[in-house]
Amino acid sequence: MDTHLNDLIEFLRIPSISAQSSYAEDLSRCAQWLITKLETAGLDASLHKTGGFPIVIGKSRNWQASQPTVLIYGHYDVQPPEPFEEWFSPPFEPEIREEKIYARGASDNKGQILAHILGVQETLQRKGALPCNVIFLIEGEEEIGSPSLPRFLEQYQSILKPDIIAISDTGMVKHGVPTLTYALRGVAGLEFVVYGPAYDLHSGIYGGAVVNPLTVAARLVASLHDATWKVAVPGFYDSVRNLERWECDAEPLISDVDIIAQTKAPALDGEAGYNVSERIGARPTAEVNGMGGGYQGEGTKTVLPKQAFVKLTFRLVPDQDPTHILDLVETHLRAHCPKGVKLEIHRGHSGPAYFVDPRSVYGRAAQVALRKTFNQEPVLCREGGSIPILQNLKSVFGADSLLLGLASPDCHAHAPNESLPLENFRAGIRLNQLLLEELAKVAFRGDIPPEDIAQASHIC
């Protein structure tokens, strides 16, 4: 285990922040580190240049036409670590406290993808061969919307063509509870800037006569929801697909108490008519991720600011189309923007929601692997996050993705003090081995015998 942990620490030390252009060299270094790691594990590794950060491919050597081909997707880039001052230990100096490793990327996604690589390494060391053909596809642009991946997939479509895709980039519903995520929300990003006067004005000398861009930005944000937290953009809910019958029948696993315990929010509220499970897993949202303008320092500065910015993302559910949603939002914002300012809208990355039936043969194999790994019945989960490229993988390869998350609910992904329990890291290494075994059985037998099927009766 010590070698595995050392690998993880090395991987986490590299500040591979894809959103900030000054880290480009670290992303290259991180990709190179993966190449070495994949080769050490016993795979053929190659680096593929893109318009952005490189894509790393690792392929098993004992390729057998009779075996199913499993593509394991992950990413080596991480979210920006700001605000630095809130980290108890620096984001790129991994620290182990109470059996968790703390660092940016610990859960999202370095710890999880590395567990799969190490699982393959262990199988190869122990048995000399894998039960499936395995392809690792590890990109460096997931946190910025995977701009280079679609083109890469098109180019290598015939070479990579997997039967099934496995991804560990999601979470476990509760600590220690194995979780198969069968639905993820999509995402559509949009940033807008409200421009007013050419420079910051004295708010006494001009206030009242000149429209305040911050006030306008706030009004535009406020216009996104009605009083019951429904998104107020006309047409926003038009193509939202309802929950499946079997989902409605299952017992929800997540309650207000869980979410309050995890987040320490004073109380919860959200779209009227839905419980927290539904609000997170099955309903679309409009969130402000960042907003600012005017004086940011200590004390008072009586300016009427020249501009204000707002960073928005919309989480989407089946069958909302991201481009159409952004069209609706843009129309809504322009319609609500008052006279006296200039509104500039920039669209960000986007991807549709994902839904795969967890009762498929591969889904059932994944449930078996999860049960054997954790020695506990897995639960089926709709998660609120997004992996925009899932839909892309599906359309290029025709293959479904199995989402086998290893992150804890309190992993603080995208936030300060991100962590991964060492127990989950170890479980991930085991899971990879059991999963490949179970997937090989499916290909061999066409299905799993009924007695092996985990009867997941809970969803979240």
Added chain:
Amino acid sequence: MDTHLNDLIEFLRIPSISAQSSYAEDLSRCAQWLITKLETAGLDASLHKTGGFPIVIGKSRNWQASQPTVLIYGHYDVQPPEPFEEWFSPPFEPEIREEKIYARGASDNKGQILAHILGVQETLQRKGALPCNVIFLIEGEEEIGSPSLPRFLEQYQSILKPDIIAISDTGMVKHGVPTLTYALRGVAGLEFVVYGPAYDLHSGIYGGAVVNPLTVAARLVASLHDATWKVAVPGFYDSVRNLERWECDAEPLISDVDIIAQTKAPALDGEAGYNVSERIGARPTAEVNGMGGGYQGEGTKTVLPKQAFVKLTFRLVPDQDPTHILDLVETHLRAHCPKGVKLEIHRGHSGPAYFVDPRSVYGRAAQVALRKTFNQEPVLCREGGSIPILQNLKSVFGADSLLLGLASPDCHAHAPNESLPLENFRAGIRLNQLLLEELAKVAFRGDIPPEDIAQASHIC
């Protein structure tokens, strides 16, 4: 003139930023610089410690009971210079370009108060005595609401007791047009913070179930105005005094075209039913001076932020009471704050509006001095800015304040690239001398002969 300009450059070089505690030493240094300057000018100077930054007093030596006593008020502290990157030359390295001096404090207030000191210096050099008893009162906390001044005034009430107060801390309505400001708006500041979860959350994993503090902050800001830009805080306008008859009859000097030329705003809008002059001079406002929360960097970071802040100031008109207005605002914000967040409200500095009849004997003397200084008829102006201590000076001394501004409309006070035309600096030195002469005549004759009275027929 060169010596005077050197004095100004020295004065402007000191970063006396009262809002930021790290500059405390520079404020002391600035006060000390003034002591030396006042003594060089021929006055008795003294430094008065307060709970905050020191108050500087300069008194003329040839004190005569038969002469009127004129208190000249100013301040040596300046607004924070941020954002630094927007200054064409550094804020504390004064630079002269096209006959203007650029530096933080050039207009507000170092250039203007120094002109008065230099005016006194010239009179003393030329005549050996002043026509009035003169007291300079120069504080270091104007930009943070003059917290120490009221107590100081109470303590020194009997010693300082002036007949009339002169202040150059306002603006000229147009370049070269002498301006007597007879009304200023009051100000009431309030900052609020909306707290949600204990840390920044992943907006996918929790978005929809946890209330977003930035969205709440935006909704609270949006709740401050109705669709016609009227302030929507119940009771806000209840004690607003209407314009005087003679003000309504005068021709407004400021138009939309002027404000657009000065600010480069795309268009103007404001409270329905009022023109720009009224919106700035006679109507109260609610302004957001700063707001922020969540991700502030480049690109996207999909967080649901743990908190958001908003810095507000309200400009007030006669007879709005600042404390009462803040009570109304606080009640309004609490009533509009939804479930799921914690709202913390911190009140800032405040002061009521000021109004003095410009047709009083002293007001008429000031108009004569302005006309002689600029060789042009002065205009009477309601200005939108605030000097909260005016009401305090009035109540302690019973004396009115004459507001003889020297700042240009494009001076960028409180903003990057603040400047003062050198011509206005020179005019201020002349104005001080003519003003003291005219005020002495009032005391001697009880009034100004009608033929000397500037018949200001314009207001702004």
